[in-house]
Amino acid sequence: MLSRKELFKDTLKKAAHAWKRTVELHLTEEEANLLRLYIDQPGYVDLHWVMFVPAIKGQGTEEQQKKWLTMAYKFQIIGTYAQTELGHGSNVQGLETTATFDPSTDEFIMHSPTLTSSKWWPGGLGKTSTHAVVYARLITEGKDYGIHGFIMQLRSLDDHSPLPGITIGDIGGKFGSGAYNSMDNGVMRLDHVRIPRDQMLMRLAQVTREGKYVHSDVPKQLLYGTMVYVRQTIVADASRALSRAVCIAVRYGAIRKQFGSKAGGPETQVLNYKTQQSRLFPFLASAYAFRFVGQWLKWLYTDVTQKLESKDFSTLPEAHACTAGLKSVTTSATADAIEECQKLCGGHGYLNSSGLPELFAVNLPACTYEGDNVVLLLQVARFLMKTVSQVASGKQPVGTTAYMGNIQHLMQCKSVVNTVEDWLNPAAIKEVFEARALRMAVNCAQNISKAPSQEEGFEAAVAHVQLIIVTKFIEKLQEDILGHGVKEQLQKLCGIYALHLIHKHLGDFLSTGCVTARQGSLANERLGKLYAQVRPNAVALVDAFDYTDHYLGSALGRYDGDVYSALYKEAWKDPLNETVVPDGYQEHLRPLLKQQLKLSRL
Ligand SMILES: CCCCCCCCCCCCCCCCCCC/C=C/C(=O)SCCNC(=O)CCNC(=O)[C@H](O)C(C)(C)COP(=O)(O)OP(=O)(O)OC[C@H]1O[C@@H](n2cnc3c(N)ncnc32)[C@H](O)[C@@H]1OP(=O)(O)O
Ligand SMILES: Cc1cc2nc3c(=O)[nH]c(=O)nc-3n(C[C@H](O)[C@H](O)[C@H](O)COP(=O)(O)OP(=O)(O)OC[C@H]3O[C@@H](n4cnc5c(N)ncnc54)[C@H](O)[C@@H]3O)c2cc1C
Secondary structure, eight states, rough: OOOHHHHHHHHHHHHHHHHHHHHHHHOOOHHHHHHHHOOOOOOHHHHIIIIIHHHHHHHHHHHHHHHHHHHHHTTSSOOEOOBBTTTSOOOOOOOEEEEETTTTTTEEEEOOOOGSSSOOOOOTTTTOOOOEEEEEEEEEETTEEEEEEEEEEOOOOTTOOBOTTTTEEEEOOOSSSGGGSSSSSSEEEEEEEEEEGGOEEEOOOOEEEEEOOEEEEGGGGGGGGGHHHHHHHHHHHHHHHEEEHHHHOOOOOOOHSHHHHHHSSSEGGGSSHHHHHHHHHHHHHHHHHHHHHHHHHHHHHHHHHHHHHHOOOOOOHHHHHHHHHHHHHHHHHHHHHHHHHHHHHHGGSSSSGGGHHHHHHHHHGGGGTSSHHHHHHHHHHHHHHHHHHHHTTTTOGGGGGGGGGHHHHHHHOOOOOOSGGGOHHHHHHHHHHHHHHHHHHHHHHHHHHHSSGGGGGHHHHHHHHHHHHHHHHHHHHHOOOOOOHHHHHHHHHHHHHHHHHHHHHHHHHHHHSSOOOOHHHHHHHHHHHHHHHGGGGGHHHTTOOOOOOOHHHHHTTTTTHHHHHHHHHHHHTGGGSSSSOOOTTIIHHHHHHHHHHHHHHH
16 A cells, blocks of 8 residues: 555665664574565565675675675675666677776776666666676777676765766656565666776676786686576575465465355355366465475575585586576466466455465566576577587486486387376376476477577477476475375375376377377376365465465465455555545546436436
8 A cells, every 4th residue: 555655665664674683683694584585575685685795706806705795794885786778688798888998097987878778677776776786898908898797886875876977766666556666676877987997896807907808717607697596596486475375375265165055055165176176286286396496406506606616617507507497487387376376266366455466466577587587498498409419429418407318218218107096106207207308308409400490499498497396396205204194295296296287288298209198188187186185185285384474464365264354354444445435526526426416307
């Protein structure tokens, strides 16, 4: 119900309070992160911690890190990540902002040469940030060396006014009434703004005092390292958002009753309808699947970072493919699922008090930010094509592509599934997913060699990423899992996750010969049985997410199930209900009604 200005100020207040508590309680970075999650409104702090600090960590020299991170950690400066421009987002190499070295003063001149080069979107840029890592084309000795990162001060640390040569503001209201409107995504134009040479982030490359450009011995792809880090955190965000939506829809489905009463008896809980289960339980399974793959991705990222520190860059391409692919698949599935959860809750799901519209609006842009999901899947496809060609030349693939080494078997194997029960076998499930992913990648590589097209590999990329998620779920089940019967429930969810994908992508499985039509129909039969088995525990499985009513923010998803009185109470809080007769009655309704009355009496 807050206006944009009130919402923005409210976020500033909450973030400042969280920061105060972080300092007072001496919270670790991990604990502070958890606290931030409970603010639960996008704000400048996200960019400061998730992009500004990591960009300096990844691309700054030790000296630069010492100087800037010290200030950033103490919140003496607030930073953002200014990469995207009005005319350029996905194509980073196409950015236009220039950083031209002037040896006479030992400075870079930062400039926006065109309208389309205006920085556009960075979170916190519009009204809050004092500093930014700005991405610009480095020009020295008359040569354009492409995109590099530069630390720029944007606003005065005394009165917060923009520094000379910098025009800066908010880009305007966004989708939904709340959601991302708490964030001041910004626009910025630079008019020949000078910064000292040592504010170029110099871990990847340096410009000497004389203006000479020098490469370091680290791969230039590390320029994109901050995005790898954030994409990894976004997978965990997606799993959290999806589990919130599913929690609301499952709990409400157990309360809501429609039809089915016999002789005046109670109606049926909508959660008992098979159609409801087949729409909703795959999301429940996905919420668990994304959580487990998110945990694994965090491990992978930590592992890669440790290797990078000891100058082992070999796993960087895989880390890029995994983070890009998983960010893409999990955020797209989550946005679609939240929208469907609204429909699963019927009309009440469309009310703001259900919590679902806000959840949808705030998570939808995750399909776009940190890399448009289609563009990122094309990066995965590129990685797969390279791996296929390496396999063809005898190289043994490792990590998430290790299955491609089993090419002889996977290209011709037939699924062993013969009965409905066979679809309970994780090895049988894994094999069909591996075969489908490999066959699609190989087909794509063959098609590309005939008619090169970057867009060919999209479907193959999806198949590969789904294989990763299924595999990590299966691997999770091989660990010790505490709690009586918990493992059995997770096994059922794992089955639902995998088999619903077979159902959804049956065309791929059939056309690649990985599954026969009969096996596809056995999978559907198994799926129906699993839905019925999960039903008695569905509410417990969402209670296990352990969300408080406050955090869930939903009249429909309340733990106590007292949905109708909550909806009723929420309705009366609407500003329209502050008066019995609405504002505008005197000017617009009364004269109209009076006039019509007069006319009818003539
Ligand atoms: C006290 C402590 C308190 C702590 C408090 C903590 C609080 C924490 C809160 C956490 C909450 C989380 C909240 C999350 C909020 C998230 C906010 C998001 C805000 C959004 C930000 C943005 O959107 S920033 C802008 C993002 N932009 C993009 O993503 C652009 C996408 N485009 C690209 O990445 C590139 O243009 C490209 C990859 C699509 C193409 O690149 P290029 O033109 O160079 O071409 P190639 O395709 O030829 O690639 C060349 C080569 O490089 C490889 N490669 C590409 N990318 C990467 C990479 N990232 N890493 C490694 N390698 C990469 C590519 O594969 C090619 O390799 P080859 O070997 O040549 O094949
Ligand atoms: C809420 C939000 C917050 C953001 N925060 C930041 C931030 O803090 N800092 C920052 O720098 N940026 C930020 N961004 C910008 C974001 O990173 C870009 O929007 C994103 O990278 C996509 O780029 P684009 O908008 O230019 O889309 P475009 O690239 O113009 O995409 C438009 C369409 O074209 C398609 N397309 C593009 N290229 C290809 C291709 N090669 N093949 C096939 N299809 C293609 C896409 O799939 C899409 O459908 C934010 C964006 C949002 C929405």
